[in-house]
Amino acid sequence: xxxxxxxxxxxxxxxxxxxxxxxxxxxxxxxxxxxxxxxxxxxxxxxxxxxxxxxxxxxxxxxxxxxxxxxxxxxxxxxxxxxxxxxxxxxxxxxxxxxxxxxxxxxxxxx
Amino acid sequence: xxxxxxxxxxxxxxxxxxxxxxxxxxxxxxxxxxxxxxxxxxxxxxxxxxxxxxxxxxxxxxxxxxxxxxxxxxxxxxxxxxxxxxxxxxxxxxxxxxxxxxxxxxxxxxxxxxxxx
Numbered sequence: 001x002x003x004x005x006x007x008x009x010x011x012x013x014x015x016x017x018x019x020x021x022x023x024x025x026x027x028x029x030x031x032x033x034x035x036x037x038x039x040x041x042x043x044x045x046x047x048x049x050x051x052x053x054x055x056x057x058x059x060x061x062x063x064x065x066x067x068x069x070x071x072x073x074x075x076x077x078x079x080x081x082x083x084x085x086x087x088x089x090x091x092x093x094x095x096x097x098x099x100x101x102x103x104x105x106x107x108x109x110x111x
Numbered sequence: 112x113x114x115x116x117x118x119x120x121x122x123x124x125x126x127x128x129x130x131x132x133x134x135x136x137x138x139x140x141x142x143x144x145x146x147x148x149x150x151x152x153x154x155x156x157x158x159x160x161x162x163x164x165x166x167x168x169x170x171x172x173x174x175x176x177x178x179x180x181x182x183x184x185x186x187x188x189x190x191x192x193x194x195x196x197x198x199x200x201x202x203x204x205x206x207x208x209x210x211x212x213x214x215x216x217x218x219x220x221x222x223x224x225x226x227x228x
Contacts, residue, residue, distance in 0.1 A: 033216060042115075042201050042219025043154070086152055090217075093156075097166050098144060099217060101154040 002027045004089055004102035012108045016078050021105045023089030024071045030092055032072045033099065034063055037086040046074075079109045114138050117202050117220035124192055125228055131188045132223045134202030141207050142166075143185040144217070145177060148199040157200075160185055161207060192227045199224050 005024045013019055023032065031050040035043035047056050049065035049072060056063045060083075062075040076083055086106050090099040115136045124130050136143065144167075145157040159167035160179040174190040185202060203217040 037152075041221050042203070043217075044219070045216035048216060088154065098156045098159050100156065104152050106152070 002029075002091070002093060002100055004091060004100060006087075006089055006102035006105050008105060009103065010106050010108075012110070013079055015080060015109055015111045017109075019076050019079060019107070021074045021076075021087055021107070022071070023073070023102050025091070026070065027091075028069050030069070030096070032065060032069075033090045034072070034074055035088040035090060037088060037104075038084075043086075043088055076107075079107075081109050081111050083107060084109050114218050115202055115204055115220040117200075117223050119223060120221065121224050121226075123226045123228065126192055126194060128192050129188070129190045130192060130225070131186055132200055132202075132225075134185045134187075134220055136183055136202075136204040136218070138204055138218060140204035140218070141182045142205050143179065143182070144203045144205075145185065145187050146201045146203060146219075148201060148222070150198070154201070158185075158187075189225075192225075194227050197225055197227045 007022050031048055033048045034046045036046055037043040047063045049063055052067045052069045054065045060077045064073045086104045088104045089102045093100050117134045142161045144159045146154050147157055148154050156169055157171050158177040162182050163179045176188045179185045199222045201222050202220040205217045206215045
């Protein structure tokens with residue numbers, strides 16, 4: 001069974017701090033995706049990483065895909081209150097027919 | 112304007128009732144999904160349809176029956192609702208995955224919060 005483990009589960013920081021969220025698996029994924037979900041809304045795609053070792057940047061967010069394509073990380077520089085939300089990593093199931101999700105990291109950024 | 116729209120947004124109903132949730136997407140995607148998000152925010156796949164054909168039917172009670180009249184619509188009917196069915200149900204859509212690689216991002220609706228009392 002493919003599983004995606006995210007850590008930490010909860011993170012509470014002050015504005016301006018840096019943070020890293022991890023997504024790990026014992027399975028190899030063809031790609032991993034990161035989503036952010038705000039209260040009362042559905043998840044919104046942030047990025048897809050496809051190649052082992054790939055690094056993608058989205059403003060203050062940096063995403064990395066592990067060389068072996070079993071893990072990924074999300075680093076946020078100088079967090080802002082607007083970064084508050086639930087961050088989810090997701091990867092395709094073995095048949096490639098659906099995404100399976102990690103259990104998420106709830107980030108709270110206070111001013 | 113809304114890409115994936117679900118109705119209703121909130122649904123409060125008594126145990127034993129039958130209810131339906133509707134989903135429509137205007138993105139031209141041909142694959143649609145139902146996910147269930149529990150109280151701990153874990154998102155679990157329930158069903159997947161590709162061009163009106165059922166592709167995935169995870170271990171979901173028979174009381175749940177999806178229907179896709181066309182590739183832009185995917186509805187979920189639930190019979191004999193139970194307390195444990197309380198959750199947020201999300202509809203999502205994407206372009207078809209090819210070669211076993213689901214690399215395309217999903218677009219989610221804003222969810223239907225179902226509360227069974």
